Amino acid sequence: MRGPKFQIMNSLVINDLRATVAGNEIIRGLSLEIEPGKVHAVMGPNGSGKSTLAKVLGGHPDYEVTSGEVLMDGEDLLALEPDERARKGLFIAFQYPMEIPGVSNANFLRSAVQARLPEGETLDATDYYARLYEKMDLLDIDRKFTARSVNEGFSGGEKKRNEILQMAMLEPRYAILDETDSGLDIDALKIVAHGVNTLRGPGLGVMLITHYQRLLNYIVPDVVHVMVHGRIVRTGGRELALDLEEKGYEWIIKDELEEPVAV
Amino acid sequence: MPTDTSIDIDRDVGDFVYPESHEFDAGYGLTRDTINYIADVKDEPEWIRDFRLKALDTFLSRPLPTHWASRDLEAIHFDKIRYYLANGQRPTRSWDEVPEDVKRTFERLGIPEQERKFLAGVEAQFDSEAVYSNIKKAVGEQGVIFIGSTEGLKQHPEIFRKWFGKVIPTGDNKFSALNSAVFSGGSFIYVPPGVKVKHPLQAYFRINAENFGQFERTLIIADEGSEVMYMEGCTAPKFETATLHSAVVELVALKGAKIQYVTVQNWSANVFNLVTKRAIAHEEAEVKWIDCNIGSRLTMKYPGVVLKGRKARGEVLSIALASNGQHQDTGAKMIHAADETTSNIVSKSISVGTGRATYRGLVHVPRHLKHCKNNTECDALLINAHSRTDTYPAITVRGTGNAVQHEASVSQVSAEQIFYMQQRGLTQGQAMSLSVNGFVNDLVRQFPMEYSVELKRLIDLEMEGSVG
Numbered sequence: 001m002r003g004p005k006f007q008i009m010n011s012l013v014i015n016d017l018r019a020t021v022a023g024n025e026i027i028r029g030l031s032l033e034i035e036p037g038k039v040h041a042v043m044g045p046n047g048s049g050k051s052t053l054a055k056v057l058g059g060h061p062d063y064e065v066t067s068g069e070v071l072m073d074g075e076d077l078l079a080l081e082p083d084e085r086a087r088k089g090l091f092i093a094f095q096y097p098m099e100i101p102g103v104s105n106a107n108f109l110r111s112a113v114q115a116r117l118p119e120g121e122t123l124d125a126t127d128y129y130a131r132l133y134e135k136m137d138l139l140d141i142d143r144k145f146t147a148r149s150v151n152e153g154f155s156g157g158e159k160k161r162n163e164i165l166q167m168a169m170l171e172p173r174y175a176i177l178d179e180t181d182s183g184l185d186i187d188a189l190k191i192v193a194h195g196v197n198t199l200r201g202p203g204l205g206v207m208l209i210t211h212y213q214r215l216l217n218y219i220v221p222d223v224v225h226v227m228v229h230g231r232i233v234r235t236g237g238r239e240l241a242l243d244l245e246e247k248g249y250e251w252i253i254k255d256e257l258e259e260p261v262a263v
Numbered sequence: 264m265p266t267d268t269s270i271d272i273d274r275d276v277g278d279f280v281y282p283e284s285h286e287f288d289a290g291y292g293l294t295r296d297t298i299n300y301i302a303d304v305k306d307e308p309e310w311i312r313d314f315r316l317k318a319l320d321t322f323l324s325r326p327l328p329t330h331w332a333s334r335d336l337e338a339i340h341f342d343k344i345r346y347y348l349a350n351g352q353r354p355t356r357s358w359d360e361v362p363e364d365v366k367r368t369f370e371r372l373g374i375p376e377q378e379r380k381f382l383a384g385v386e387a388q389f390d391s392e393a394v395y396s397n398i399k400k401a402v403g404e405q406g407v408i409f410i411g412s413t414e415g416l417k418q419h420p421e422i423f424r425k426w427f428g429k430v431i432p433t434g435d436n437k438f439s440a441l442n443s444a445v446f447s448g449g450s451f452i453y454v455p456p457g458v459k460v461k462h463p464l465q466a467y468f469r470i471n472a473e474n475f476g477q478f479e480r481t482l483i484i485a486d487e488g489s490e491v492m493y494m495e496g497c498t499a500p501k502f503e504t505a506t507l508h509s510a511v512v513e514l515v516a517l518k519g520a521k522i523q524y525v526t527v528q529n530w531s532a533n534v535f536n537l538v539t540k541r542a543i544a545h546e547e548a549e550v551k552w553i554d555c556n557i558g559s560r561l562t563m564k565y566p567g568v569v570l571k572g573r574k575a576r577g578e579v580l581s582i583a584l585a586s587n588g589q590h591q592d593t594g595a596k597m598i599h600a601a602d603e604t605t606s607n608i609v610s611k612s613i614s615v616g617t618g619r620a621t622y623r624g625l626v627h628v629p630r631h632l633k634h635c636k637n638n639t640e641c642d643a644l645l646i647n648a649h650s651r652t653d654t655y656p657a658i659t660v661r662g663t664g665n666a667v668q669h670e671a672s673v674s675q676v677s678a679e680q681i682f683y684m685q686q687r688g689l690t691q692g693q694a695m696s697l698s699v700n701g702f703v704n705d706l707v708r709q710f711p712m713e714y715s716v717e718l719k720r721l722i723d724l725e726m727e728g729s730v731g
Binding site for chain 1: 679687694
């Protein structure tokens with residue numbers, strides 16, 4: 001772990017985190033730091049706990065944190081309600097975004113943007129739509145989309161694009177993209193990657209969760225982590241992902257199992 | 264799944280009370296003396312007194328309908344209720360003449376403001392009598408009558424008597440008999456042939472007194488080719504004891520007439536709301552009931568349309584929101600009695616916490632009719648794992664030339680949906696409110712603008728309150 005204490009006020013720091021779901025420990029002493037301006041890829045085989053990590057950070061009620069800490073710009077993230085975490089700048093692009101029947105995309109996003117304004121302030125509708133259309137163009141989304149219900153009847157690709165649209169509108173400080181590439185054909189993948197790359201900048205830290213190295217050809221990470229059995233077991237540069245593609249996860253899992261598993 | 268189901272219903276709008284001071288009080292309990300007292304103070308013609316006394320006998324002879332309805336009805340103690348409370352029998356035409364307390368009540372409820380903004384006429388009832396009743400001059404000049412039921416039966420007996428008690432006979436059910444015995448207040452509306460009333464007429468029913476029953480009686484007659492929209496709202500302060508509200512509403516749409524009747528019911532959680540509403544639609548007439556039930560302890564209400572003339576059309580669009588401790592037992596009745604009649608029922612209910620929503624529907628198409636159509640959709644949304652919904656559709660279609668369609672669905676707001684919305688920055692209450700508004704959205708879009716805004720606001724309050 002690289003000195004979290006020095007950058008604590010300006011990064012998302014996960015320290016020795018342990019979390020369970022229905023009594024089973026899934027996150028087993030995980031440490032990681034995401035700085036604004038950087039893209040960290042978290043790779044790992046199925047069942048390594050990648051999606052669980054995203055949900056734990058989001059505050060999903062099914063997951064219980066048993067020890068460790070998470071600090072977002074110095075603030076105890078785990079003490080906050082899920083919606084407070086979101087309003088303070090944490091965003092999760094979900095692997096399986098939920099459908100909300102009867103609620104239009106425009107209305108939903110407007111409520112979410114409104115929720116971030118100081119009390120008593122009302123969103124200007126003209127500005128809002130101007131921004132919304134600009135971001136929709138970026139992600140090649142049809143205008144008719146605003147009137148459709150959130151994710152209802154959307155194709156896999158449309159759902160993922162919608163997640164990135166929401167991210168673009170909500171301007172988070174830290175974004176966790178959970179398997180954003182899954183279920184996307186190559187054209188959709190390019191559009192989504194283009195959207196994310198456009199949003200990259202000094203004010204945004206990204207945790208890019210993926211199983212495949214393919215996505216990293218389009219969204220090039222600054223750091224690559226490998227997660228196995230609920231922990232980060234390797235950290236390296238871009239080349240680590242290429243190694244993984246060549247050798248598969250087996251060589252790392254094998255190495256990992258030879259080390260004593262912390263209880 | 265949201266686990267906190269404690270409902271702290273925000274009834275800021277309706278939950279306030281001014282001290283009682285009633286000049287006219289029929290006292291507790293219901294006997295022939297009660298009826299005579301009401302008929303005396305209202306100075307009614309003898310035929311109404313006789314009508315009331317016969318109705319009392321019918322009421323007393325009928326058992327509570329607990330063989331099919333909720334046993335909660337047994338919690339009503341008819342001898343602990345006051346059946347008539349008023350400070351006078353004549354409504355004023357000016358808010359300035361309304362007693363200060365009562366005027367402030369309606370100002371807090373926003374009635375005079377709405378009247379200025381978008382209404383053609385207003386009647387405001389406080390306990391047993393209307394305190395204010397007025398119609399815009401231009402509407403009155405078209406020959407539209409909009410007055411209280413007592414004034415109606417006295418001033419326009421030739422119209423009133425012809426239809427009063429004909430759509431809903433006294434003996435229709437125990438509570439229609441009760442209303443027939445002790446009715447007071449409510450509206451009498453007559454729209455002359457061909458007159459289209461552009462803006463809605465509104466009645467507001469306010470209960471202020473404890474241990475009280477409000478029994479308004481409304482009769483609306485839309486003459487040939489006329490059009491009218493009537494809207495009603497209702498609130499009461501929250502008391503520990505049961506309050507009873509039992510209205511009878513009769514609508515008559517003559518040939519080619521259109522009536523829209525909109526209700527947004529937001530009674531406090533101690534009110535038993537047992538209401539009978541029915542319309543007769545003559546040839547090519549249209550009757551639409553828009554019925555929103557948000558409040559009350561128990562509501563039993565099944566607005567109906569008797570499709571009496573060829574090509575008549577009936578519609579019931581209803582939304583029920585049952586929060587903790589509430590039971591919304593609502594539905595619709597469509598009685599097809601002529602060829603080529605069509606009916607449409609869309610019912611949406613939401614159950615929160617221990618709230619229970621029940622849909623009861625009756626659609627009847629007899630054998631000899633041709634080319635009748637009915638469409639019924641009922642959708643239920645459950646917010647918590649122990650919320651309850653029941654659907655009892657009874658559709659009888661005989662003969663061969665008729666078409667019926669019935670669809671029902673039950674869905675649940677999932678914990679994953681709520682988490683998803685929270686992750687976008689909405690509080691749990693906002694997320695639930697958005698889900699519920701989404702669920703009713705396609706129906707609410709068909710409501711008059713002012714009422715869809717009001718309904719959305721009530722749902723927001725209710726859902727915000729539901730997570731504490």
